Amino acid sequence: MKKFKIEDVMVRSFTSVSPGQSLKTVAEIMHKTKIEDLPVTNDDDKLIGVITKSSLLWAVSQGMSYDTKVRDLMVDDATNVYECIDYENLVDIVRTTKIGSGIITDADEKPKGIITKSSFMRSMFKKESYLNAQLNVIYQTMYNGLITVDSKKRFLGINRAGEKILHKDNSSLKGALLSDFLPGLDIDRVLILGKSLVGIEYFHGDFNFLCNITPMEENGQIIGCVIVFQDITDLVQQMSELESVTKLYRTLKLIMDNAYDGIVVVDDKSYISLINDSAAQFFRKNEQEILNRPVEELIADSKVREVVKTGVPIKNKLQFIDGVPYVVSILPILRKNRVIGAVFKILFRHLDEVKELAEKLDQAGKQLAYYKDRVKEKKDDKIMLDHIVTADSAFKKIKEEAEIAARGASNILITGESGTGKELLAQAIHCASPFAKGPLVKVNCAAIPENLLESEFFGYAPGAFTGAEKNGKQGKLMVAQGGSLFLDEIGDMSLSLQSKLLRVLQERSFEPVGSNKTVKINIRVIAATNQNLEKLVEDGKFRTDLFYRLNVVGFHIPPLRHRSYDVNLLTHFFLEKYNKIFGVHIKKISTEACEILHRHNWPGNVRELENVIERAINFAKGDVLDNDILPPYLKEPNKTFIKSSPVDSLQNKTALLPKKLVSKRKQYEIEEILAAIQNTGGNKAKAAKLLGISRSWMYEKLARFAMEGSCPGQ
Numbered sequence: 074m075k076k077f078k079i080e081d082v083m084v085r086s087f088t089s090v091s092p093g094q095s096l097k098t099v100a101e102i103m104h105k106t107k108i109e110d111l112p113v114t115n116d117d118d119k120l121i122g123v124i125t126k127s128s129l130l131w132a133v134s135q136g137m138s139y140d141t142k143v144r145d146l147m148v149d150d151a152t153n154v155y156e157c158i159d160y161e162n163l164v165d166i167v168r169t170t171k172i173g174s175g176i177i178t179d180a181d182e183k184p185k186g187i188i189t190k191s192s193f194m195r196s197m198f199k200k201e202s203y204l205n206a207q208l209n210v211i212y213q214t215m216y217n218g219l220i221t222v223d224s225k226k227r228f229l230g231i232n233r234a235g236e237k238i239l240h241k242d243n244s245s246l247k248g249a250l251l252s253d254f255l256p257g258l259d260i261d262r263v264l265i266l267g268k269s270l271v272g273i274e275y276f277h278g279d280f281n282f283l284c285n286i287t288p289m290e291e292n293g294q295i296i297g298c299v300i301v302f303q304d305i306t307d308l309v310q311q312m313s314e315l316e317s318v319t320k321l322y323r324t325l326k327l328i329m330d331n332a333y334d335g336i337v338v339v340d341d342k343s344y345i346s347l348i349n350d351s352a353a354q355f356f357r358k359n360e361q362e363i364l365n366r367p368v369e370e371l372i373a374d375s376k377v378r379e380v381v382k383t384g385v386p387i388k389n390k391l392q393f394i395d396g397v398p399y400v401v402s403i404l405p406i407l408r409k410n411r412v413i414g415a416v417f418k419i420l421f422r423h424l425d426e427v428k429e430l431a432e433k434l435d436q437a438g439k440q441l442a443y444y445k446d447r448v449k450e451k452k453d454d455k456i457m458l459d460h461i462v463t464a465d466s467a468f469k470k471i472k473e474e475a476e477i478a479a480r481g482a483s484n485i486l487i488t489g490e491s492g493t494g495k496e497l498l499a500q501a502i503h504c505a506s507p508f509a510k511g512p513l514v515k516v517n518c519a520a521i522p523e524n525l526l527e528s529e530f531f532g533y534a535p536g537a538f539t540g541a542e543k544n545g546k547q548g549k550l551m552v553a554q555g556g557s558l559f560l561d562e563i564g565d566m567s568l569s570l571q572s573k574l575l576r577v578l579q580e581r582s583f584e585p586v587g588s589n590k591t592v593k594i595n596i597r598v599i600a601a602t603n604q605n606l607e608k609l610v611e612d613g614k615f616r617t618d619l620f621y622r623l624n625v626v627g628f629h630i631p632p633l634r635h636r637s638y639d640v641n642l643l644t645h646f647f648l649e650k651y652n653k654i655f656g657v658h659i660k661k662i663s664t665e666a667c668e669i670l671h672r673h674n675w676p677g678n679v680r681e682l683e684n685v686i687e688r689a690i691n692f693a694k695g696d697v698l699d700n701d702i703l704p705p706y707l708k709e710p711n712k713t714f715i716k717s718s719p720v721d722s723l724q725n726k727t728a729l730l731p732k733k734l735v736s737k738r739k740q741y742e743i744e745e746i747l748a749a750i751q752n753t754g755g756n757k758a759k760a761a762k763l764l765g766i767s768r769s770w771m772y773e774k775l776a777r778f779a780m781e782g783s784c785p786g787q
């Protein structure tokens with residue numbers, strides 16, 4: 074603040090008078106200078122008194138002569154003020170002096186200036202407006218909001234920050250009561266007791282404020298209060314975010330510390346930012362000594378830095394640490410496509426343990442398939458032949474024949490690659506048959522653990538062997554009584570069980586394990602396999618007599634790649650099915666996506682197509698299924714023709730002869746294109762649509778076939 078200076082207050086140009094001068098001279102000087110109190114000095118110019126206007130007027134009123142001397146009227150106990158007086162003392166003097174002015178003297182008591190009440194007031198006004206301006210700047214540039222209200226809680230003023238926070242301006246608040254704009258803010262204690270309130274939390278709508286409320290006093294009276302407030306909504310939000318980040322960090326650390334494997338996390342500069350207990354123990358380091366150190370100080374020749382640089386993950390690679398092989402993975406941490414760190418994971422289990430685990434997993438997988446089948450058996454959804462979707466003439470014929478065959482009781486053998494719909498056909502045959510009143514019991518000959526196969530089939534008598542259930546167990550043959558027994562993967566059945574099954578089929582009866590009671594059966598057997606049973610017979614792995622017993626009626630379902638009509642039809646069928654399941658509305662498939670689906674070889678047949686559509690619907694945005702959401706392997710051009718299911722040996726043979734395969738495939742394709750053109754009355758655009766391919770692609774194919782001369786009738 075500006076320092077008080079007496080020169081700013083005093084009048085400098087004045088005239089001193091001597092004791093011998095007359096009243097007339099004094100009156101003339103007063104009139105000229107407009108100063109009503111003049112210093113009286115002696116011959117040494119020292120102040121000896123003051124002659125005032127009021128004493129002059131008094132002399133005139135008494136009829137005194139104008140020649141009366143100053144010494145007769147002057148006040149000699151004049152208030153003189155030293156120039157180095159401070160502000161408070163000066164205020165005192167001005168307040169108490171009788172004369173109404175003060176003479177400022179220097180150290181030699183010589184007058185230097187005069188302070189009159191009016192000059193003092195002027196300087197006070199100046200000072201006040203200066204202070205006001207200063208206050209206003211502080212108050213307006215404050216980050217916090219500030220509101221003043223009077224003792225009746227009426228609005229007095231608000232600063233700019235306050236206006237912004239409350240979204241109200243000064244003029245709109247004029248005349249308002251505090252309860253109008255900050256309802257519920259209690260300031261009574263401040264106004265009544267004169268006590269300040271600090272750190273009051275106040276909620277207003279969606280906002281949180283922190284307030285300090287201070288009383289304003291004048292002469293011991295509370296005349297209102299000042300409310301300083303800060304919007305802490307963001308702060309509260311940030312605090313809660315910080316709290317959740319801390320919680321997340323603790324959870325992450327807990328999970329990491331409890332993980333069996335060693336985990337090291339690095340930042341974008343490959344400095345260690347996190348390490349779990351297992352890894353710290355493994356590297357025999359203390360967490361604190363390794364945090365924020367370059368990763369190489371912990372793992373000498375790891376590729377962590379490389380992963381951080383390239384963003385390319387390294388998965389399940391063998392790395393020797395202290396001469397021991399470990400499986401490690403290094404995965405980049407990405408944020409908005411930028412690598413911001415990496416996770417190094419070391420699998421502590423020894424590799425032979427991993428192998429053992431993989432075997433166990435495989436076993437568990439088989440068991441899972443087995444139990445899944447058992448659960449499926451419980452479902453009594455009826456599958457009719459109409460549920461089998463096909464536009465393929467060969468498959469349509471199979472459906473017709475299956476309907477006729479279903480009416481009888483002959484055993485049926487269904488062959489075809491994996492995923493072509495063998496089980497679906499078996500279910501439909503069962504449902505269309507007189508055995509439909511009974512159950513359809515499935516036995517996956519490849520999934521039942523070898524040691525359980527016999528008891529699963531024939532069941533066992535009570536107490537048949539140690540560990541057996543007390544009351545014995547019904548075998549599948551018994552459960553299937555009056556219905557159908559679906560023997561899936563029959564090609565995987567052991568030779569010993571094959572003989573037992575043959576006996577059952579011949580005698581239509583069997584004996585449960587550990588029992589000598591013969592049970593008569595009335596079942597229809599439907600067997601299925603994706604293996605070439607004839608070849609297995611040739612190799613002595615499958616009994617000839619059983620083969621003929623089962624193959625009384627035989628159906629071979631063609632692979633999907635030979636049913637390109639079906640690709641389009643099934644695609645739309647699954648689209649509709651998964652639209653319903655997922656509650657989405659993917660209306661169509663882009664032409665590019667259709668072409669990709671058409672070009673693919675479908676080694677996994679309908680199951681693969683169903684999985685592709687299910688997955689695509691999961692990823693689809695909008696209402697069109699586009700090629701970008703199809704799995705990348707479908708778009709790799711060379712793979713589609715090479716891929717062939719290893720299961721059908723006939724197909725395997727053709728797969729080994731690419732030329733033959735290609736020409737056979739071409740033959741199929743051209744036949745389908747021509748059939749489509751015929752079905753659409755020669756309309757090629759419609760034919761392409763029916764096939765789910767673009768017109769240009771169809772023309773291109775026709776032209777190519779015509780050139781190669783492979784087009785029948787062209």
Ligand SMILES: Nc1ncnc2c1ncn2[C@@H]1O[C@H](COP(=O)(O)OP(=O)(O)OP(=O)(O)O)[C@@H](O)[C@H]1O
Nearest residue numbers: 460461462490491492493494495496497603679680
């Ligand atoms: N023509 C079809 N119409 C509708 N769905 C089909 C068709 N063919 C197969 N599917 C579906 O494809 C999946 C695989 O079919 P399924 O299990 O019958 O094949 P599979 O030949 O028995 O296979 P695997 O030999 O591997 O047991 C099932 O979900 C089935 O419903």
